[in-house]
Amino acid sequence: xxxxxxxxxxxxxxxxxxxxxxxxxxxxxxxxxxxxxxxxxxxxxxxxxxxxxxxxxxxxxxxxxxxxxxxxxxxxxxxxxxxxxxxxxxxxxxxxxxxxxxxxxxxxxxxxxxxxxxxxxxxxxxxxxxxxxxxxxxxxxxxxxxxxxxxxxxxxxxxxxxxxxxxxxxxxxxxxxxxxxxxxxxxxxxxxxxxxxxxxxxxxxxxxxxxxxxxxxxxxxxxxxxxxxxxxxxxxxxxxxxxxxxxxxxxxxxxxxxxxxxxxxxxxxxxxxxxxxxxxxxxxxxxxxxxxxxxxxxxxxxxxxxxxxxxxxxxxxxxxxxxxxxxxxxxxxxxxxxxxxxxxxxxxxxxxxxxxxxxxxxxxxxxxxxxxxxxxxxxxxxxxxxxxxxxxxxxxxxxxxxxxxxxxxxxxxxxxxxxxxxxxxxxxxxxxxxxxxxxxxxxxxxxxxxxxxxxxxxxxxxxxxxxxxxxxxxxxxxxxxxxxxxxxxxxxxxxxxxxxxxxxxxxxxxxxxxxxxxxx
Amino acid sequence: xxxxxxxxxxxxxxxxxxxxxxxxxxxxxxxxxxxxxxxxxxxxxxxxxxxxxxxxxxxxxxxxxxxxxxxxxxxxxxxxxxxxxxxxxxxxxxxxxxxxxxxxxxxxxxxxxxxxxxxxxxxxxxxxxxxxxxxxxxxxxxxxxxxxxxxxxxxxxxxxxxxxxxxxxxxxxxxxxxxxxxxxxxxxxxxxxxxxxxxxxxxxxxxxxxxxxxxxxxxxxxxxxxxxxxxxxxxxxxxxxxxxxxxxxxxxxxxxxxxxxxxxxxxxxxxxxxxxxxxxxxxx
Numbered sequence: 001x002x003x004x005x006x007x008x009x010x011x012x013x014x015x016x017x018x019x020x021x022x023x024x025x026x027x028x029x030x031x032x033x034x035x036x037x038x039x040x041x042x043x044x045x046x047x048x049x050x051x052x053x054x055x056x057x058x059x060x061x062x063x064x065x066x067x068x069x070x071x072x073x074x075x076x077x078x079x080x081x082x083x084x085x086x087x088x089x090x091x092x093x094x095x096x097x098x099x100x101x102x103x104x105x106x107x108x109x110x111x112x113x114x115x116x117x118x119x120x121x122x123x124x125x126x127x128x129x130x131x132x133x134x135x136x137x138x139x140x141x142x143x144x145x146x147x148x149x150x151x152x153x154x155x156x157x158x159x160x161x162x163x164x165x166x167x168x169x170x171x172x173x174x175x176x177x178x179x180x181x182x183x184x185x186x187x188x189x190x191x192x193x194x195x196x197x198x199x200x201x202x203x204x205x206x207x208x209x210x211x212x213x214x215x216x217x218x219x220x221x222x223x224x225x226x227x228x229x230x231x232x233x234x235x236x237x238x239x240x241x242x243x244x245x246x247x248x249x250x251x252x253x254x255x256x257x258x259x260x261x262x263x264x265x266x267x268x269x270x271x272x273x274x275x276x277x278x279x280x281x282x283x284x285x286x287x288x289x290x291x292x293x294x295x296x297x298x299x300x301x302x303x304x305x306x307x308x309x310x311x312x313x314x315x316x317x318x319x320x321x322x323x324x325x326x327x328x329x330x331x332x333x334x335x336x337x338x339x340x341x342x343x344x345x346x347x348x349x350x351x352x353x354x355x356x357x358x359x360x361x362x363x364x365x366x367x368x369x370x371x372x373x374x375x376x377x378x379x380x381x382x383x384x385x386x387x388x389x390x391x392x393x394x395x396x397x398x399x400x401x402x403x404x405x406x407x408x409x410x411x412x413x414x415x416x417x418x419x420x421x422x423x424x425x426x427x428x429x430x431x432x433x434x435x436x437x438x439x440x441x442x443x444x445x446x447x448x449x450x451x452x453x454x455x456x457x458x459x460x461x462x463x464x465x466x467x468x469x470x471x472x473x474x475x476x477x478x479x480x481x482x483x484x485x486x487x488x489x490x491x492x493x494x495x496x497x498x499x500x501x502x503x504x505x506x507x508x509x510x511x512x513x514x515x516x517x518x519x520x
Numbered sequence: 521x522x523x524x525x526x527x528x529x530x531x532x533x534x535x536x537x538x539x540x541x542x543x544x545x546x547x548x549x550x551x552x553x554x555x556x557x558x559x560x561x562x563x564x565x566x567x568x569x570x571x572x573x574x575x576x577x578x579x580x581x582x583x584x585x586x587x588x589x590x591x592x593x594x595x596x597x598x599x600x601x602x603x604x605x606x607x608x609x610x611x612x613x614x615x616x617x618x619x620x621x622x623x624x625x626x627x628x629x630x631x632x633x634x635x636x637x638x639x640x641x642x643x644x645x646x647x648x649x650x651x652x653x654x655x656x657x658x659x660x661x662x663x664x665x666x667x668x669x670x671x672x673x674x675x676x677x678x679x680x681x682x683x684x685x686x687x688x689x690x691x692x693x694x695x696x697x698x699x700x701x702x703x704x705x706x707x708x709x710x711x712x713x714x715x716x717x718x719x720x721x722x723x724x725x726x727x728x729x730x731x732x733x734x735x736x737x738x739x740x741x742x743x744x745x746x747x748x749x750x751x752x753x754x755x756x757x758x759x760x761x762x763x764x765x766x767x768x769x770x771x772x773x774x775x776x777x778x779x780x781x782x783x784x785x786x787x788x789x790x791x792x793x794x795x796x797x798x799x800x801x802x803x804x
Contacts, residue, residue: 173712175719214739214789256719258561258682258712272804281683282571287722288804294755295801296726299686301572485564 004473005439006426006459008110009411013119016415017141018424018457020441021110024126028141031415033443033456036141041126041133042108109476112155116164121146121181123158123167130154132169134181147183149249159264162273166290170264170277174257178290180250254293259283262322262483263310269333276318276332278307280483284320286332298335302328306483313365313375313390321360321377323484327388329395341395343377343386350400351384358382359481364410365390370420370446371412374398378407380481385410385425387450401450405429405439408477412446420447424457428477430470538656545663550625553653558703559646561682561713569684576688577609578616581675582640587611616640616689619727620698621681621715624779626654628700630661631777633674635769639695643676644688651678682715685723692729696770699736701780704743716747718754725756728798733760737774737793739784744792751796760795768795 008021016031028036112125115137122135122143130151135143153171160167160181167179216225259281266289267274273289274297284300284307287293305323312318318332325344330337343360347353364376375388375395383406387398405427414421423444441457444450468476534552559565570576579586587610618636620628623643633641645651654676661671679688702715711717716736724734734757736747751757765771775781775791784791 217787253718255722256717258720283686285686292755292802292804294722294725295804296691296722298691299572301687304571 002439002468002470002473004109004468004476005408005428006441007408007477008113009409009424009426009441010113010115010122011119011411011413012115012122012137012141013139014414014416015139016413017119017137017139018411018413018441019113019115019122019137019143020426020457021113021124023109024107026110026113026122026124026135026143028143029441029457030141031413033458035458037143039135039143039145041110041124041145112158114158114160116160116181118164121164123160123181125155125158125169127154132158132167132179134167147249149179149251151177151251156261157264159266159275161266161289162268168254168264168266168275169251170261172260174259174261174279176254176256176261176264176275176277176293178252178254178293183249252290254290255285255287255296257281257283257285260483262306262308263320265310265312265318267312267318267332268315274332276310276312278310278320278322280306282307284310284318284330284332286335297333300328300330300332300335300337302330302337302340306485308360308480308483309363311363311365311375313373313395314393317390317393317395319363319365319375319395321363322480323357323359325356325358327360327363327377327395331393339394341388341397343379346386346397346400347379347382347384351382351402353382357484359484361480362407362409364412366412366421366423366446368412368414368421368446371423376410376423378410380478381406381430383407385423401444403427403442406477420445422446423450428473430474535652545660547660548653548656550653553625553649553656555647555649561646561680565646565680567678567680567684569679569687571687573686573688573690573693575609578612578675579610581642581677582612582616582672584669584672585613585640587613612640614640615693616642616675617694618642618696618698619644619689619694620700622646622699622702623654623676624701625650626657626676627777627779627782628698628774629654629674629676630657630671631773632770633671635773637670637673639673641674643674644679644681645676646678646680648678651676682713682720685727689727691726692732694727695729695732697724697728697732697734698770698774699734699747700774700778701738701784702743704738704740706742714743714746716750718750721751721754721757725754725798730798730800732798733768734796734798735770735774735793736795737778737781737791739780739789739791741790741792744794748794751794756799756801757796758799760797765793765795771795 004023006020006022006027010019011017012019012028017036018029020027020029024040024042026039026041028039030036108126108128108131110124111127112123114123115121119139120137122137124133124135125131126133130153132149132151132155134146136146137143151169151171153173153175155169156172157170158167165181167181169177169179171177216222254275255277257277257279259279261277261279263278265276267276268289275287275289275293276284277287278284282301282303282305284303286297286300288295288297300318300320303320303322303324307320307322309322310318310320316331316333317338318330319327320330321327321343326340326342328337329339329341344353344356344358347358359380360377361380362378366372366374366376373390375390377386377388378384379386383403385401385403385407387401389396389398403425406429408426408428411424412421413424423446425442425444427439427442429439440459443456531552534549538548617639618632618641620641620643623629623645626643629641629643643654645654658671658674658676665671699715703713705711705713728734734751736744736751738744738747748759752759771793775793781791
């Protein structure tokens with residue numbers, strides 16, 4: 001058993017304040033590495049509401065069961081959601097699954113963390129309840145919750161638009177939604193009303209959906225058709241009752257892949273915004289920004305395995321990584337591949353990686369003094385940070401820094417009064433004997449040698465830290481490797497009518513998991 | 521299950537026999553290629569698809585349209601930055617322009633090809649057995665029409681278009697996309713699996729050139745309403761007027777020649793047709 005390590009990091013403001021997530025809590029540290037505050041994202045027991053299924057609805061449509069409370073005190077999410085719908089009878093099977101005690105991976109731990117450039121706002125996403133939290137930062141290290149919005153599907157990555165007024169949320173279902181960072185009264189009321197109206201329209205459309213007696217012919221099918229009509233009438237009546245069941249929040253569907261989205265980035269060129277999205281099926285899509293996000297400009301195609309992360313170290317240079325053994329550098333505007341930069345060989349030679357597969361989990365362009373123009377890459381279960389340099393709009397390998405544990409996230413901090421900034425790496429020590437002390441936040445002074453210091457940031461023991469088994473922790477920390485497609489027997493060999501069914505059962509683990517995790 | 525293995529054996533025997541007779545003019549029999557009518561578009565399957573349109577080798581599908589290597593002027597094949605592009609496949613004289621998504625047993629393809637002799641027509645189908653049938657069908661038709669050289673402009677391959685359309689086609693490459701009798705996916709939970717959706721329409725708009733047409737036909741009224749709703753809502757598409765729709769030759773073929781269309785006819789069902797034109801992208 002071991003406590004969870006710090007997982008995600010982000011930099012708040014220019015004063016060297018660091019925000020780190022562990023489990024469901026956020027911790028802030030000052031430039032002197034002392035802890036300033038702790039903020040739990042689950043003040044009240046905000047576990048994923050179960051059996052509040054709204055899955056009968058079209059996935060593209062705004063959920064009605066979100067919360068739009070502007071104040072953190074009114075945590076109306078749970079009550080509102082639980083009364084929102086008794087699940088229709090045919091979902092009974094699904095519900096049974098959802099009633100299993102939530103596994104550690106299903107708990108509401110932070111899965112994404114981002115801060116605005118000015119450090120005044122933090123966006124955190126908790127996994128189990130698929131909720132996007134926006135917090136305000138007072139520039140002194142104290143966080144205040146502003147809003148919680150529960151998404152329909154589990155977010156897989158978030159980005160902020162250039163003006164930092166909109167959060168782009170990419171989800172496991174392949175869709176990208178735009179949420180306003182700050183909820184205005186307008187958004188929560190008018191937006192909610194509009195969403196409710198859209199939902200109602202969809203419901204009426206749905207009411208007419210289904211087969212009719214001209215499309216089915218056997219007696220049995222005709223009988224079930226009648227049954228469906230009866231159920232639909234009942235449901236319509238129920239929906240009529242819940243018409244004003246509570247405000248929803250504004251979320252616009254911008255674009256969508258059919259493949260699972262893994263990464264999103266906001267870019268701009270010639271003063272116009274663009275959205276870049278990377279998916280599990282090797283595509284990077286370049287779409288126009290809001291309000292023309294429906295126009296696809298081009299694709300960056302070249303990866304042969306999943307993409308897990310993309311970043312823009314320079315406005316015109318896109319770097320992507322994932323299951324391939326190289327990093328890819330793109331001119332994203334034209335979709336032209338500039339270069340592939342070897343990673344696996346370095347991992348084998350300098351970080352004792354055996355095996356032929358590597359999964360990039362993070363790419364971190366550095367913009368603070370002493371490391372400007374550098375790009376750090378980390379890989380799942382590899383005890384090293386790989387340093388690259390951006391040179392003439394291209395990527396060049398520099399060196400490998402060996403670290404004491406497996407890096408989970410990286411942040412850069414400019415410390416006031418110091419010439420060069422520091423790189424902070426959250427490490428997880430996976431060997432049982434090594435003791436938990438080697439997990440923590442490690443500091444590397446940027447500059448010539450990346451001089452490593454011991455974890456000077458404290459490992460606070462206060463608060464609610466769940467003690468978990470190693471395997472549970474690793475299930476939470478290591479999610480990227482699971483994106484790799486498993487070798488399935490080709491359905492030619494199974495032959496005949498069973499093939500399609502075989503294809504269905506062979507669904508990859510991540511999607512299956514998404515399906516089972518049930519309703520928001 | 522003794523029945524199943526027996527069926528498997530019969531199918532294998534049939535295929536072996538067919539592969540042994542070179543240039544078979546006899547049409548393949550459907551009964552050896554039937555497959556359950558639904559496939560999960562979200563599962564990984566074991567699909568073959570090119571890394572990008574430039575990597576696609578069309579030679580197995582349109583052998584008559586391949587450019588001979590000698591014809592290729594040396595200047596165009598730049599050897600310097602070839603390391604990135606890897607091994608370039610052979611080039612085609614012209615690109616595929618007409619696509620039938622979910623071509624099924626290929627009725628539309630086979631009817632379209634002779635009427636559009638100067639265009640390349642491609643069918644994409646997610647079910648392996650059915651794809652194989654269409655490929656065999658095209659092979660026999662080509663053998664039967666060796667003198668007239670008909671059916672050289674039609675091909676079929678297995679693909680999941682919902683995921684991998686941009687791997688096969690460049691921006692604006694297509695002029696017509698046919699979506700005929702798609703899987704209705706009645707359950708609301710499955711609506712994301714429908715072939716027409718707000719988000720997927722962007723990909724059709726990407727592959728279609730401005731002025732290109734999306735043809736839809738279905739026997740399910742609700743699905744028709746759904747497709748009209750979502751394509752009309754998409755800023756890149758406008759509905760083609762009723763009059764223009766009537767005068768389009770492809771509409772007639774689509775209504776009468778598809779296998780599913782014939783089945784609906786037999787059952788005296790309804791057919792709903794809707795056409796949508798790809799508009800120019802707005803100023804950016």
